[in-house]
Amino acid sequence: MVFHRPLLLVSGAKRLKLLLYALCMIIVFILVIVYNWSTAVRQDSSCFIQTDFQSEARSLPKTLGDVLLTEPKPTPGKTIFFLETSCPHNPHSLQLTARQACAIESAALHNPNFQVFVLFASPRNHPQDNSSGINEPLIDAILSYPNVQLRQLNLMRYAADTPIDDWFKDGQLFRSSYMVVHISDLLRLVTLYRFGGIYMDLDVVFLRSMENVPLNYAGAESDTHIANGVMSLAPTGFGHQFAASCLREFQRNFDGSDWGHNGPGVITRVAQRICATKNITMMLKDRKRCLGFQVFERNAFYAVPWVNWRHFFEPQFLKETLEKTKDSFLIHVWNKHSYQHPVTVDSAYGKIAAQNCPRSYAAAGKYF
Template sequence: MYINLVGSLRKYFIFLTLVAAFIYLCTHLVKNNPEIGLGLFKNESAFLINNIMDDEAKLLSSNSSQIFFLETHLEGRRNLTNARQACSVEAAAKTNPDHQIYLLLATNETQMTMERSVLYDALAAYPNINIRYVNLLEYSRGTPLEQFMIEDKLSKSKFRIEHTSDVMRILTLYKYGGLYLDLDVLSIFPVRIINKKNFVCLEGHNHFSNAIIKLDLNEGKKFSTAYVEKLRTNFNGDDWTVNGPSMISSVFRSFCNGTDLPKDKAGECEVLTAFPNQKCFVIMYKNFTKFYEPEFSSEMFERVKQVGGYFIHIWNKMLEFNNKHYKLDYDSKAAYVELAKVYCPRVMDTKVSF
């Protein structure tokens, strides 16, 4: 009887050990690979996502081969519900399989929960898409903007979401190098073929956009440092554009000793290239509705072909400003939907309205 009891206890101990090992393995896999977590726990409606700081060593050794998107609403729990934004992330991943794509979610919290959705599953199918959260104070440590974050200037801004994005994008390129894209920018041309380590995009005569910025960690450091320092000393929470397009234009003029750059011609300054607006936007905001209206589809495709652009800016913010509401479904003949079927097919297959 004693021998039987010992044998039973041994089997029970072995069983508990195996269960503990399985739980540890699953936890480790989910922590480091959220997309694997989805495969293991199909019924989970929400899960924790990783901190970008966990990827810092990889980012610093990547030779600036990463593309960043930002979402700066600052809530502690997120759900990917915007198909247009998900489309931009997928397009970057599909067009640039040799780059790591990061969707960074800003927060003041020390952890973040992501809700499952069909859009998340669509993005998780790509091995080069990474969704990470960013704690702003932790992110700024050891940079010129550390005290700026300690003073919590962003929360006092009248345009908190927009200004958080303005600050985070240049801080990210300062820290890691790479390409920053707004969430309403479609990548239609591989970055490796563009073959420029550092570039910005003209929006008007001597006026730049900060929707698309590429800076190498080393060669672009002088420009990113100048921009970060200007933010530190000249941040203005009362004006929507002053920390973004206005500031990057000012930094460029100072960096390039007042070089005159028309909006439709490329320019060079030290290691920095300024692309003309059509290479980055295809159409400007005055005509932005044409991407959403089927009757202009042929005109838009001809325009895309004619200018040979690297990106397409679909001007989501201008829709808000002009109170335009285009709800597009899979069968729409609008140019944007037709482009999305090519550049973000997995998002389109979800049939979530745009």
């Protein structure tokens, strides 16, 4: 009969070997995690690293035109911009979700005298190229509006000759813990610096026109913060200076470990300096105090706060939500929290989408 001695009775040398083996396994496990994380970061970074190569060969797909090089270019001060900064699983795939298409269509529908530019931060195939064989009815739906344009941008070229140029080349942005989010935060500021106009998140739905709203505005999200999901700046004068101040603030106080510090935090801190107060209520009441920059009350863009995002999607909140947003310019559905929630026809979002982005709503079918 063989008896197995407990670990405590094993010789000192064998105990040491077992402990060293366990330690080695732990180290290997940690290295695997670090490697996978760093590989994911490199892959995400490479999504945004572009060359100027654009194939004219028949065997290669044609890509979208560069926003700085392709006509028509955005009309300064009369363009609504959307940014798509994700890295597609299918490289260069030109796809939009139903909610993104709804945001774009509602902007084009309610603002026919403005251009609507959708900017992709990584290379995407031109919609006329169908080499993938994928049918994209949502792309067809938004391109049925004559004022919608799809473009891609080259990050290095886009940042060149702006106040962020030298800082961007340092690469700190690509070491952020929230790289894609912070790229989006930066690009919306660069876009308004270059062209002025209106920036919108892709999780909004326009309810009415904003063509006659004077430029230079954003909306309060709370009593302490101005949000950066809806921003407007004039292409010259005060608006251009405001955009430059935001870019300098972005790089001076950049924090790659904080999700919102470089987004809502930037425009909030710049507005506080310009308005000479940290009190959002005072900004709302006195536009002259802010030198012409208007901070809209929450009802304008964020009538439903993020903590109540379910109110857009659950039928029992239909009447309450429609009443709360009836005087809003648009709704913001907080996609960070709501993107997996199904949409039903008897929800507030379903009703609003059917009316304000009818072609996208129809094209999406049951997968809206």
